Amino acid sequence: MHAVINDIISSTEKRVQNLKTKIDLSMIKDDTTNKRDIITAISKKKTQGEVAVIAEVKPASPGKKLQDIGPEDAAMIATEMEKAGAVAISVLTEPEFFHGSVDNLMSVRKKISLPVLRKDFIIDEIQFNEIESDLILLIAGILGDKLGSMVEMAISKGFEPLVEIHNESELKNALETKTRIIGINNRDLSNLEINLATTLQLIPLVKEFDRNNGQSHIIISESGMHTIDDVKMVVKAGADAVLVGTSIIKSGEIYAKTKELVDALKD
Numbered sequence: 001m002h003a004v005i006n007d008i009i010s011s012t013e014k015r016v017q018n019l020k021t022k023i024d025l026s027m028i029k030d031d032t033t034n035k036r037d038i039i040t041a042i043s044k045k046k047t048q049g050e051v052a053v054i055a056e057v058k059p060a061s062p063g064k065k066l067q068d069i070g071p072e073d074a075a076m077i078a079t080e081m082e083k084a085g086a087v088a089i090s091v092l093t094e095p096e097f098f099h100g101s102v103d104n105l106m107s108v109r110k111k112i113s114l115p116v117l118r119k120d121f122i123i124d125e126i127q128f129n130e131i132e133s134d135l136i137l138l139i140a141g142i143l144g145d146k147l148g149s150m151v152e153m154a155i156s157k158g159f160e161p162l163v164e165i166h167n168e169s170e171l172k173n174a175l176e177t178k179t180r181i182i183g184i185n186n187r188d189l190s191n192l193e194i195n196l197a198t199t200l201q202l203i204p205l206v207k208e209f210d211r212n213n214g215q216s217h218i219i220i221s222e223s224g225m226h227t228i229d230d231v232k233m234v235v236k237a238g239a240d241a242v243l244v245g246t247s248i249i250k251s252g253e254i255y256a257k258t259k260e261l262v263d264a265l266k267d
């Protein structure tokens with residue numbers, strides 16, 4: 001792990017300790033009734049010849065500020081993304097390194113009707129009780145042996161888990177869990193470098209597993225995509241959806257940039 005990731009995990013451990021003193025167990029929700037389904041939404045995009053773009057409300061990444069985003073701005077940005085045809089919205093809730101907040105997520109989920117992904121560093125089940133979302137990110141490289149049980153707990157709490165992996169051994173671990181969605185992160189958490197070839201290399205392994213086991217995972221390519229060509233490349237390789245933050249936020253034209261990527265397959 002890169003030093004920054006270790007710092008993020010330490011900071012998350014403190015947040016979790018703090019949550020444990022604050023969250024009353026009676027607050028635990030297992031509300032599976034009003035969840036928004038991303039799997040159907042993704043297949044619908046495909047039949048329309050559009051790219052399933054999960055657009056991310058991302059105020060910063062470690063050491064790089066993008067845009068101050070409070071709850072009102074988050075809702076406005078997400079509304080533009082929804083209008084432009086995004087299939088789902090990802091909202092950063094990690095406060096220290098990504099300047100996100102659970103208030104941003106709450107505000108977004110109230111304003112729009114797309115499925116919402118909670119983007120954070122989930123290391124303890126108590127975090128499932130912090131806020132409601134449709135999907136929740138679980139990072140294989142961080143959870144290690146705990147991945148399978150965290151996936152099951154997330155499901156029992158009504159979340160659709162999105163398990164993020166970056167290499168073959170993390171993928172193997174992910175495929176042993178009950179997750180239906182695999183996110184291939186093009187960013188290597190050990191050096192923070194981006195390489196879109198990660199997606200191209202790992203997709204065939206998922207497909208092979210699915211063929212041999214009669215399963216069909218949804219594959220999302222995550223991070224480092226900026227252009228129509230980037231998106232086309234990973235979709236042609238078999239990605240069912242793409243997760244894009246930085247290039248949409250940095251463009252300053254949320255609607256236009258999101259739409260450009262949604263329409264990447266049209267000419």
Ligand SMILES: O=P(O)(O)OC[C@@H](O)[C@@H](O)c1c[nH]c2ccccc12
Nearest residue numbers: 056222223224225243244245246247
């Ligand atoms: O901003 P980008 O390069 O388009 O990437 C978005 C998303 O993939 C990235 O924010 C991300 C991927 N995995 C994460 C885990 C935690 C926080 C953030 C992330």
